[in-house]
Amino acid sequence: MSALFRKVSQVAVIGTATSIGWLLGYNRSHEKGGANFPAIETVSAASYQGSIVNTQVPDVVPVPSPNAPRIAQIMRFGFPSLSNVRSLNDYVLSYDTRNRIPYWVCEHLTAENVAKNPNVDRAKCDFHEDTSVHQYFRSENRDYKGSGFDRGHLAAAGNHRRSQEDCHETFLLSNMSPQVGRGFNRDKWNDVEQYCRQLTKSYANVYVCTGPLFLPRREEDGKLYVKYQVIGQNHVSVPTHFYKVVVCESSTGELDLESFLLPNVEIDDSVPIASFHVPLETIERASGLLIFDKLSQKKFKKINGQKVGWF
Numbered sequence: 001m002s003a004l005f006r007k008v009s010q011v012a013v014i015g016t017a018t019s020i021g022w023l024l025g026y027n028r029s030h031e032k033g034g035a036n037f038p039a040i041e042t043v044s045a046a047s048y049q050g051s052i053v054n055t056q057v058p059d060v061v062p063v064p065s066p067n068a069p070r071i072a073q074i075m076r077f078g079f080p081s082l083s084n085v086r087s088l089n090d091y092v093l094s095y096d097t098r099n100r101i102p103y104w105v106c107e108h109l110t111a112e113n114v115a116k117n118p119n120v121d122r123a124k125c126d127f128h129e130d131t132s133v134h135q136y137f138r139s140e141n142r143d144y145k146g147s148g149f150d151r152g153h154l155a156a157a158g159n160h161r162r163s164q165e166d167c168h169e170t171f172l173l174s175n176m177s178p179q180v181g182r183g184f185n186r187d188k189w190n191d192v193e194q195y196c197r198q199l200t201k202s203y204a205n206v207y208v209c210t211g212p213l214f215l216p217r218r219e220e221d222g223k224l225y226v227k228y229q230v231i232g233q234n235h236v237s238v239p240t241h242f243y244k245v246v247v248c249e250s251s252t253g254e255l256d257l258e259s260f261l262l263p264n265v266e267i268d269d270s271v272p273i274a275s276f277h278v279p280l281e282t283i284e285r286a287s288g289l290l291i292f293d294k295l296s297q298k299k300f301k302k303i304n305g306q307k308v309g310w311f
Contacts (some may be wrong), residue, residue: 001238006271008036011231011303013263018022022172030298034139035159040145055077058187058222061076061077061294061295062239063076064076070087070089070090071087071092074090074091074092074107074108074207074241075104076108076207076294077207077247077292077293077294077295077297078290078292078293078294079094079106080103080104080106080209080211080287080289080290080291081094081103081104081289081294082094082096083103084103086130086132086174086278087158087174088155089163089165089166089169090107090108090113090160090162090166090169091105091106091107091155091159091160091170091175092105092107093128093154093155093174093175095137095174096134097133097134097136097137098137098237099212099234099237100137100138100139100143100234100236100237100298101139101176101177101178101212101236101237101239102154102174102175102177102211102212103211103289104173104209104210104211104287104289104291105154105155105209105211106207106208106209106210107155107159107160107208107210108160108205108206108207108208109159109196109200109205109206109207109208110200110204110205111198111200111201112162113160113161113166113182114158114159114160114161114197114200115160115161117161117162117163117193119163119164120161120162120163120164120166120167121164121167122157122158122167124164124168125157125164125167125168125170126170126171127141127171127173127176128141128149128172128173129172129173130140130172130173130174130175132174133174137207138173138174138234139173139174139175139176139232139234139236140232140233140234141173142231142232142311143231143232143236144176144178144231144232144236145232145311147157147178147232148181149178149179149180149181149231149238150178150180150181150185150186151173151176151178151179152169152176152177152178152179152184152189152242153171153175153176153183154175154176154177154210154211154212155170155175155210156170156193156196156197157170157171158193158194158197159196159197159208161195173195177212177238177239177242178229178231178236178237178238178239179264180264180265180266182266183264183266183267183268184264184266184267187269188262188267188269188271188273189242189262191273192244192260192262192273192276195273196208196244196246199246199248202248202250203248203249203250203251203256204249204250204251205248205249206246206247206248206249207246207247207248207249207292208244208245208246209244209245209291209292210242210243210244210245211235211242211243211287211289212239212241212242212243213239213240213241213242213243213261213283213286213287214226214228214237214239214241215241215286217240219231226240228240229239234290238264239264240246240259240263240264241262241263241264242261242262242264243260243261243262243283243286243287244259244260244262245257245258245259245260245280245283245291245292246258246259246260247292247295254301255295255299255300255301256300256301256302256303257280257292257300257302257303257304258277258303258304258305259277259279259280259282259304260273260274260276260277260278260281261276261278261282261283262306274304277305278304279303279304280303
């Protein structure tokens with residue numbers, strides 16, 4: 001694993017900032033939750049032309065050997081980027097040194113690694129700095145103290161129950177982003193995390209990519225602006241939204257895709273998580289990432305719960 005990680009770490013990726021104002025605007029409110037949502041043109045599964053429509057990738061990505069490094073198993077369908085990538089015991093993250101939060105986090109869930117384990121106790125874990133990050137770019141516990149925001153996991157602790165160490169690694173501050181507590185981190189976001197774990201009861205493999213977004217909002221002058229708060233001495237950025245992209249593989253090799261986009265605000269309990277489904281292209285354009293780009297769209301049987309036309 002160390003050789004592969006060194007190879008990944010040596011790859012330099014230079015990101016370019018692009019305007020997505022033409023794609024996203026805030027001109028309507030959610031009927032139940034009261035949160036502003038982006039006005040996004042819907043893209044049907046049958047007509048989708050995003051990154052997963054890729055004729056250069058094989059129809060089937062071979063399942064890594066059980067003895068393959070964990071990073072090879074988790075990242076089976078490709079890296080969203082190769083910037084500041086860190087391979088932990090049971091998840092992989094890319095860290096954003098400017099915003100002091102993850103770019104993205106990837107996980108591979110199975111019924112085995114999300115099952116309750118009497119030897120794993122979340123209460124014994126503590127939030128701690130990631131000393132592998134240069135001290136200039138780390139977030140610290142004091143940044144969150146008194147901020148009004150939770151230290152929100154991107155790789156959920158409940159997804160990593162194989163060992164106490166695996167669970168403890170999810171409490172690295174490099175895996176955290178500031179999240180609204182009541183109504184989001186402790187409620188609706190938690191609902192989405194639980195939903196992903198429940199998928200392991202129906203699917204052999206569940207691959208999850210999670211990350212923050214900073215989306216534009218239309219102000220009174222009619223113009224779009226990207227505005228967000230920062231907290232603490234280290235100026236940890238508070239995302240406006242979070243996404244979660246999920247690829248589910250059945251025991252027979254059939255694949256389904258779901259992608260969620262949630263605003264980082266208090267959301268009413270009555271709002272179903274399915275209402276946060278968006279086309280994958282929306283998340284990719286907003287994030288500047290190509291997610292699970294080793295997959296061809298024709299492999300998906302369902303996208304966001306809807307059967308794809310050719311099945």
